[in-house]
Amino acid sequence: MSRPVKQNFIRPTHIEGFPVGPQFTAGHLADTNAGWRTFRPVVNHDTCIYCLRCYLVCPDGTIFKDNGKIAVDYDYCKGCGVCAHECPKNAIEMVKEQL
């Protein structure tokens, strides 16, 4: 369940440092992307059975295991709610973001 995380991107200062065409190492995330989320998924670890269905259905690959527990990478989660909808134990609740 390894996933790319935001990394520091050092912009090349010379044209020879540029990649040859718009191609670069996969998974090098230079920025976060979650700004339009209205509801955030929150996992109830007491009811979660670790079936990993949420991991399989997440369209943005934001579900991961944190010390053995299901977690969500809020740097990239858009709040679509597919995980909560598909969870067989209703262990994920969509909670409105506080602005």
Next chain:
Amino acid sequence: MSKKREFISGDEAVAIGVKLSRPHVIAAYPITPQTITVERLSEMVERGELNAEYMHVESEHSAISAAMGASAVGARTFTASSSQGLLYMTEGLHYASGGRFPVVMMNANRSVALPWSIYGDQRDSLSLLDSGWIQVYVEDAQEALDMMIQAFRIAEHPDVLTPMMVNLDGFILTHTYEIVEIPEQSQVDAFLPPFQTPNKMCFDNPKNMGFSSQPNDNTEFKYQQNLAVLNAVKVLEQADTDFAAMFGRKYNGMVDEYQSADAEVLLVTLGSVTGTVRDVVDEMRAEGHKVGVIKIRYMRPFPEEQLQNLTAGAKAIGVLEKDISFGYEGTVYTNVNSALAKVGNTVPKLNFVGGLGGRDVSKADIRNMFLKLQRVAAGEAYKTVDFFNLNVETNE
């Protein structure tokens, strides 16, 4: 060692040149007058003579897309088209050059509709000079075969990594037969190294390919693309030299010339018409006329410096082309004129436009051009654009 020769058409010469280059993937859609090339290639694959994947795509747009995809896994790829098919590829042409996927293409130069015409001129590829592809134009079937082999080497060179279009005049070259020398496979293998690219999908080094760019990066990618095509100058000249050493045929890189050194008037040409011009030069030289011809081989990169030097002694210059950019002048003329303006060459420069939609450019037409250039050099008034050999009266 006796050399192998075959009596074949230009289309067949291209197919043999491609086969000798051992492409991994061929994705093409048939279109007159390119069809024979892709038919021959599919037959070679079917018979097992060519170990390649031949993709029967449903359109030219798919052909260039499939070729790009194959190139992105490190495959040597070939496609071919003409006219409407080439234009249907246009979106993919920019994509391939921007993505730095060195696909090699044969284009059978053909008129563009409307009016519908399957016959030849060069308006299809010349309208795509800005697509980022290297463009070479050949004069005969032998050069067509040889340039297919060179094209893979030039396009795939790490300093270039840019797709390349080899253009040959529809019907005049694609459907006429010549005796063509067929290179030995072992020599082609020695001339053409295996394709290697940093832009490759693979599990060991996964890449995000063909991403978008923001305004603060886009110009840099375009600067880099421009540099890559300029880098092709050295690479194509080296390829020409190495090719000559191995196969005994030299094409003189960016431009070729015939009797230009002491010529008072010059014609600048593109493609197969050069052969006819050479003959007229011989005939007129025998009569004492100091005439010569400069054959542009590469339109991108453009032989700016070579043209500046080769035309330095001429008193009048004509650009003969099968193209017109409506409302202005022929595109070849615009490019030549720009190159010469930079060195302050202010001799009269005429643009002979014709041979459109398959009309023959005869020896008499060419003789008239040289005679007109002589009169203009002597002071006769002229208009820049001359639609020669019109079949109707005009108001001009």
